[in-house]
Amino acid sequence: xxxxxxxxAVLRRRGGPLKIETLEMEGPRDDExxxxxxxSGICHTDISYIDQWYDASEGPLVLGHEGAGIVEKVxxxxxxxxxxxxxxxxxxxxxxCRPCRSGRPADCxxxxxxxxxxxxxxxxxALRPSGVRGHFFGQxxxxxxxxxxxxxxxxxPKNLPLETLAPLGCGLQTGAGTVMNSLAVPAxxxxxxxxxxxxxxxxxxxxxxxxxxxxxxxxxxxxRLEIALELGATHVIDNRREDVAARIREITGSGVDYTVESxxxxxxxxxxxxxxxxxxxxxxxxxxxxxxxxxxxRKALSIIQGDAVPQSFIPRLIAxxxxxxxxxxxxxxxxxxxxxxxxxxxxxxxHSVKPVLKISKA
Ligand SMILES: [Zn+2]
Ligand SMILES: [Zn+2]
Numbered sequence: 001x002x003x004x005x006x007x008x009a010v011l012r013r014r015g016g017p018l019k020i021e022t023l024e025m026e027g028p029r030d031d032e033x034x035x036x037x038x039x040s041g042i043c044h045t046d047i048s049y050i051d052q053w054y055d056a057s058e059g060p061l062v063l064g065h066e067g068a069g070i071v072e073k074v075x076x077x078x079x080x081x082x083x084x085x086x087x088x089x090x091x092x093x094x095x096x097c098r099p100c101r102s103g104r105p106a107d108c109x110x111x112x113x114x115x116x117x118x119x120x121x122x123x124x125x126a127l128r129p130s131g132v133r134g135h136f137f138g139q140x141x142x143x144x145x146x147x148x149x150x151x152x153x154x155x156x157p158k159n160l161p162l163e164t165l166a167p168l169g170c171g172l173q174t175g176a177g178t179v180m181n182s183l184a185v186p187a188x189x190x191x192x193x194x195x196x197x198x199x200x201x202x203x204x205x206x207x208x209x210x211x212x213x214x215x216x217x218x219x220x221x222x223x224r225l226e227i228a229l230e231l232g233a234t235h236v237i238d239n240r241r242e243d244v245a246a247r248i249r250e251i252t253g254s255g256v257d258y259t260v261e262s263x264x265x266x267x268x269x270x271x272x273x274x275x276x277x278x279x280x281x282x283x284x285x286x287x288x289x290x291x292x293x294x295x296x297x298r299k300a301l302s303i304i305q306g307d308a309v310p311q312s313f314i315p316r317l318i319a320x321x322x323x324x325x326x327x328x329x330x331x332x333x334x335x336x337x338x339x340x341x342x343x344x345x346x347x348x349x350x351h352s353v354k355p356v357l358k359i360s361k362a
Contacts, residue, residue: 001026002073003128004034008143009340010132011061014054017341018063018142024128027147033081034073035089035148038362040141041066041167041332042340042347042355044197050344061118062127062134065091067141067148068156068166070362080150086162086362090169090310091115092138092152105151106305114138137170142340144359154314162362164329167198167354168314170305172328175202175262177306177313178283180210183258187211190252194218194239194272195262196228198331198354199285203260205326208232212258214251218244218268221350227330239268248275255280262286273300332356 003026009018028034046063054061067089071081081087092114093105100108108114110121118133119125126147127134134140138152156165175198179185191212193203196219207215208231217228217236225236237247248256257280261272264286272282278296283303290300306313320326331353335343343355 001029004145006143006145008062008127008134008140009064009337011050011054011063013056014051016050016344018050018344020338020340023132025126025134025145025147026128027126028073028075030075030077031149032075032147033071033078033149033153035067035069035087035146035153036072037067037069037141037144037146037359039068039163039166039359040064040357041169041171042343042357043167043170044199045170046142047344047347051348059131059133061136062132062140062143063136064140064142065089065115065137066167066169066171067139067146068162068169069146069359070162072145078150081153081155086156086158087148087153088156088162088165088169088310088314089137089139089141089146089148090152090154090173090314091305092149094121095151103309104307105309106307111304142357152310154310156314156318160318163334163356163358164332165318166356167328167332168317169310171198171354172202172317173308173310173313174285174303174306175199175260176206176317176326177308178260178285178303179203179206179212179306181307181313182301182303183260183281183283185210185212185258188213189257190214190216190277191258191260192216192218192248192256192275193228193233193260193262194265194268196221196224196233196236197262199262200260201228201231201331201353202328203262204228204232205328209320209325216248216251216256224350224353227353231327231330239265244268244271245275257281259283260285264288273298328354334358
């Protein structure tokens with residue numbers, strides 16, 4: 001098997017910083033695709049690994065899961081993409097379990113292992129020196145190259161910049177998919193979106209596309225609430241200064257039909273259920289399941305990746321983008337790959353809604 005030298009930002013200590021190092025990567029295997037990365041978004045989950053979840057005893061990590069780039073080499077069994085194709089990388093799924101075979105890869109039985117296991121399905125790792133762990137979300141995109149598979153690659157048009165498209169693979173798909181797929185919010189329904197970071201703002205834009213209203217954005221960062229208003233929120237609430245429940249009642253006269261909770265805040269966790277109208281649905285995007293025993297037909301769902309099938313949903317989002325309906329590029333701020341630690345610091349402080357690293361020239 002081929003081995004290539006790559007550059008990758010490696011995490012060796014909780015809290016960072018990440019250090020760009022030269023590593024070796026073997027592959028692609030028959031079912032793998034070697035992608036030269038042009039850009040990668042930075043998502044909240046990357047920062048959670050750096051700040052909270054990193055365990056030095058399990059070995060250094062290469063993070064990053066919003067990659068975009070150009071196919072450089074394909075394994076013998078790969079059919080859907082070929083050398084030179086432009087691709088956006090998304091989450092990984094197995095393709096063989098029952099949910100995968102019935103077109104629901106976000107419910108894949110091996111989702112946790114394939115995305116957070118930092119190894120291939122057979123337990124091996126393509127990176128050397130051994131001990132450094134990649135394959136995060138089937139990509140580890142804070143690097144010059146990724147090994148992906150057909151299942152987490154989405155072919156995209158060559159006439160759009162890859163650095164713009166990169167964040168579609170996780171955060172934007174999750175926010176928009178929650179509204180359009182998981183909740184299937186109908187026109188005229190009221191919705192409150194807790195947290196107007198990249199995920200929440202994607203939900204705001206999707207809510208506008210489907211014709212929902214009122215669309216209420218809730219956050220503590222003034223600048224993000226202002227963007228929410230520009231992107232489709234009809235009302236915004238600063239939950240540090242205002243009583244969210246009272247304001248929602250004032251706006252709708254009752255509660256809302258849908259809530260989307262993307263903050264992880266304890267108070268908003270409960271409020272996402274309490275603010276619902278009878279038969280309303282609360283969508284939790286932070287990995288928690290919502291409060292149990294809700295009355296009057298109210299429901300709480302824990303949602304992964306907006307129940308999106310990346311190969312069909314990302315092209316749909318690109319079509320909305322081209323029509324000016326999903327202007328997600330307004331959230332992006334670009335950094336050179338070498339500035340990765342600054343980009344992460346800006347995201348932590350809320351100075352950058354969606355930092356994107358420019359890794360190489362298209
Ligand atoms: Zn993510
Ligand atoms: Zn599966």
